[in-house]
Amino acid sequence: MTTFSIQSFGCRVNQAEAFAWSEEFQRHGLKFEDDSRRAELILINTCTITARADRDVRRFLRRMVRTNPGARLVVTGCYAEQAREELERVPQVWKIFPNREKSLLAYEVLAEFPAREYENHHAFRSRPLVKIQDGCNFQCTFCIIPSVKGPSISLPREEIVSRVRELFREGYAEVGLTGVHLCLYGLDQRPCSSLIELLKAIEALEEPGRIRLTSLDPRFMNEDFLVKLAENPRIQPHFHLSLQHGSDPVIRRMGRRITSSRYRDVLAFLRREVPDAALGADIIVGFPGETDEDFNRMRGFLESSPLDYFHVFFYSPRPGTEAAGWPQEDSRIVTERAAKLRALSEQRRQEFYRRHLETNREAIVIKQGEKNVRVLTDNYIDVDVPRCEAPEGAAVRIRITKIGERGNRGRTA
Numbered sequence: 001m002t003t004f005s006i007q008s009f010g011c012r013v014n015q016a017e018a019f020a021w022s023e024e025f026q027r028h029g030l031k032f033e034d035d036s037r038r039a040e041l042i043l044i045n046t047c048t049i050t051a052r053a054d055r056d057v058r059r060f061l062r063r064m065v066r067t068n069p070g071a072r073l074v075v076t077g078c079y080a081e082q083a084r085e086e087l088e089r090v091p092q093v094w095k096i097f098p099n100r101e102k103s104l105l106a107y108e109v110l111a112e113f114p115a116r117e118y119e120n121h122h123a124f125r126s127r128p129l130v131k132i133q134d135g136c137n138f139q140c141t142f143c144i145i146p147s148v149k150g151p152s153i154s155l156p157r158e159e160i161v162s163r164v165r166e167l168f169r170e171g172y173a174e175v176g177l178t179g180v181h182l183c184l185y186g187l188d189q190r191p192c193s194s195l196i197e198l199l200k201a202i203e204a205l206e207e208p209g210r211i212r213l214t215s216l217d218p219r220f221m222n223e224d225f226l227v228k229l230a231e232n233p234r235i236q237p238h239f240h241l242s243l244q245h246g247s248d249p250v251i252r253r254m255g256r257r258i259t260s261s262r263y264r265d266v267l268a269f270l271r272r273e274v275p276d277a278a279l280g281a282d283i284i285v286g287f288p289g290e291t292d293e294d295f296n297r298m299r300g301f302l303e304s305s306p307l308d309y310f311h312v313f314f315y316s317p318r319p320g321t322e323a324a325g326w327p328q329e330d331s332r333i334v335t336e337r338a339a340k341l342r343a344l345s346e347q348r349r350q351e352f353y354r355r356h357l358e359t360n361r362e363a364i365v366i367k368q369g370e371k372n373v374r375v376l377t378d379n380y381i382d383v384d385v386p387r388c389e390a391p392e393g394a395a396v397r398i399r400i401t402k403i404g405e406r407g408n409r410g411r412t413a
Contacts, residue, residue, distance in 0.1 A: 010047025016129035029116030046079030133179030173395035246301030286334030
């Protein structure tokens with residue numbers, strides 16, 4: 001029996017694709033192997049959003065050549081789009097699928113292996129992700145993604161709803177919806193549709209289960225969108241926004257076409273209407289031209305916002321983007337700025353956790369351990385509870401009993 005593993009780099013879209021390939025390969029009769037060093041076939045879904053992402057892919061390839069020289073490597077994703085000639089020089093690389101050929105990957109790879117029954121299914125992850133959209137129509141001055149993925153393309157609504165229904169029926173209590181730009185969903189379809197219409201269709205399903213949304217763009221979150229998002233009982237109270245910065249001059253240079261004031265309005269609405277929700281954001285530090293005043297303005301924005309955490313990224317120039325040709329900021333200063341924001345984020349996260357101490361929350365079983373079970377609450381709090389019988393991916397109700405920097409504790413309620 002052929003064994004396979006999947007190494008997924010980068011965004012949640014890649015993770016969603018990896019989940020789907022894992023299911024399809026196992027239905028065909030291949031056996032999932034956690035450890036890539038022991039797998040005969042390795043699927044590598046790559047990322048190229050930063051120079052570090054490129055390095056991570058190259059480092060993994062070198063490690064597989066060294067530790068698993070007999071494996072066949074299948075490489076796809078954004079790095080495969082950018083560096084095909086380099087990948088073709090790696091002896092173990094068996095097949096390469098640029099983004100535009102991803103839909104052919106499972107068919108062409110599985111055609112090389114005889115189909116057989118395989119009953120010991122292994123879930124790629126306890127919280128499945130479903131890709132609903134790919135690509136982007138914008139040209140932010142720092143981002144390479146539109147060049148490697150192309151314009152926004154939405155998957156058919158019926159296909160998505162059917163897949164979500166299937167996962168609910170399989171016992172998954174939560175399904176994540178993901179895309180490069182979720183808020184563009186449906187705008188390319190004829191007749192035109194929207195993310196809200198998709199969510200309404202999922203809300204109408206008879207099967208129990210909740211939906212967690214990945215990153216949302218405040219530029220598309222008008223009042224009607226926000227009201228319908230807050231009212232949908234399927235949506236987990238966790239909203240992560242692609243803010244990127246809090247200083248208007250930097251936002252303009254990024255090509256974002258929004259103001260920090262609009263950011264504030266969106267965040268204020270979500271906090272008011274969904275008070276228990278976890279509110280998070282992506283933030284880029286060290287964008288070309290970011291002055292001390294810009295940074296202080298951003299830090300002030302974050303300090304006065306209702307955000308509960310933020311992911312802080314160093315700006316990384318990507319060849320082919322407009323900002324890559326601009327004068328770059330001093331790396332020492334950027335590192336200091338990032339450290340300050342990460343400390344603020346951790347402070348906010350702990351404050352959010354403490355607000356929910358001694359409260360009961362719905363949660364999903366993430367990982368079963370020998371003594372404890374790791375769960376994730378509906379509002380995105382990691383908690384360890386004593387071992388229970390619920391399988392990974394199932395829903396449990398817990399009470400949060402202890403908050404700590406080394407981890408949170410609770411018990412089933």
